[in-house]
Amino acid sequence: MQEDSGAVQDRRLELRADCERCFGLCCVALPFARSADFALDKDAGKPCPNLETDFRCGIHTQLRQKGFTGCTVYDCFGAGQKVSQVTFGGTDWRSGSRERAQRMFDVFPVVRQLHELLWYLDEALTLPAARPVHADVRRLLDETERLTRQTPEELGKLDVGAHRQDVNVLLLRTSELVRAGLGRGKKKDRRGADLMGARLKGTDLRGANLRGAYLIAADLTGADLRGADLIGADLRDTDLTDADLTGAFFLTQPQLNAARGSLGTRLPGSVTRPGHWAARH
Template sequence: MSDDPTGPPVSERTALRADCASCFGLCCVALTLTASADFAINKDAGTPCPNLAEDFRCGIHTRLRREGFSGCTVYDCFGAGQKVSQETYAGQDWRTSPDIARQMFRVFPVMRQLHELLWYLTEALTLPAAVSLHAELRASLDATERLTRLPAEDLAELDVSEHRDRVAALLLRAGELERAGVARRGKRSRRGADLIGARLTGADLRGAELRGAYLIAADLRGADLRRAELIGADFRDADLSDADLTGALFLTQAQLNAAKGNAATKLPDSLTRPSHWSADRLPTA
């Protein structure tokens, strides 16, 4: 491990991306589903989804949105599924080893929280303006990684909240440093703002703090979101067509998957264009 605080992040983001082929369908079993616009059925935590096949693959993977399971296309475990399946439990699955099933289903949500923190910390270590915090960020990342390697029985009982709060405070400082270099008028915080259905077509949101903002069904066509801090922002059904999210801070694939967009939406290099987005360039109003 390099001691250079300006060096590359410790964790490779490839390890923080879901690899469903190496997972035992944990998100399809461990989580609760509530019948809604996101899920077609109710399902209790610990009960396998009826669409889960014997090989732990989704039987309707290519039809999830059509079948009423759009929430499944949005969910991202940040690589926690394969970590629990292949490392924490060394390849033992809950079907052939039912005695570990209940514990495994408790461990998975804990690991998911830790992996999400690793995703944000890894990104924070790439922010040039936050170089003064890189040593703290690296130490926090290392501490989080150590937690992911705890034995299953310890992970099952782990309360992540205190650690998450410390990481969140550090990420907030890193985001503030990075956004400070964006020359923009009216940089007031929109943290946690209710922007549901807001008409923000072509809005200049460069360097804005939108941490935890509710942007459900917001019209963000053509908006400039460069260097905006988007950690925890709710983009469900928000229209990002023609928007520029280049360098947006702490944006995740799950947020993009929940939104709408098109071929002209500009994204950070670390994220991919969702398959359900329009392939056309849509005119902005």
């Protein structure tokens, strides 16, 4: 049974960060350390000094220039507005007690993990080759959505790891079905491979399994990644200049934002070309 396109679109919108409806949770709840990604140290539960009183980022348009590249590659998959507006009913962390604020900070990473799973499950439903498992995908998608709407107390006790494992089994099957239909020949299995700094310029990786692969600073210039499974692949500083990622699946916007690319890089419709790529040729 084909899902209503309007319902699919509405779900996708809810899985995209809407900072207007969030109380800057990622700027408070999460810790970060001074590094190439962050200009300073910040403890969990402590507001970033760039967070303004209206929960906006004071340097949003200059994050990379100010040394906060890590912020530009983070995405809560809509968990921020879910926790802010649904779990805590629109009451921000500054308005209640310190204990209430801490509960909000504790719940946010849990819901963020669930929303990331929702993103993958939703994408699985768009892949025609995975139709044999679509009924199971819808079942787990509904269950995951139900979990995101639990009370703060219930979310605090949730075994996210166990639920993630259930989802992963289904996503693995989805990957097998999709990649099996991508022509003849044995598909390259690079799952979890250490490919940091690898010279893979022009490499044929069609239908490859790159789940969890470490591709940090790898040269994939002009590589053919059509139909590759990129779930969890580390693309920090990966050079995707003129690479073809058409039909690549389980690729998220944060992964792409962490990579380098060009106007010639071909992308799947589920992601958008990062703005900082425009200056590259």
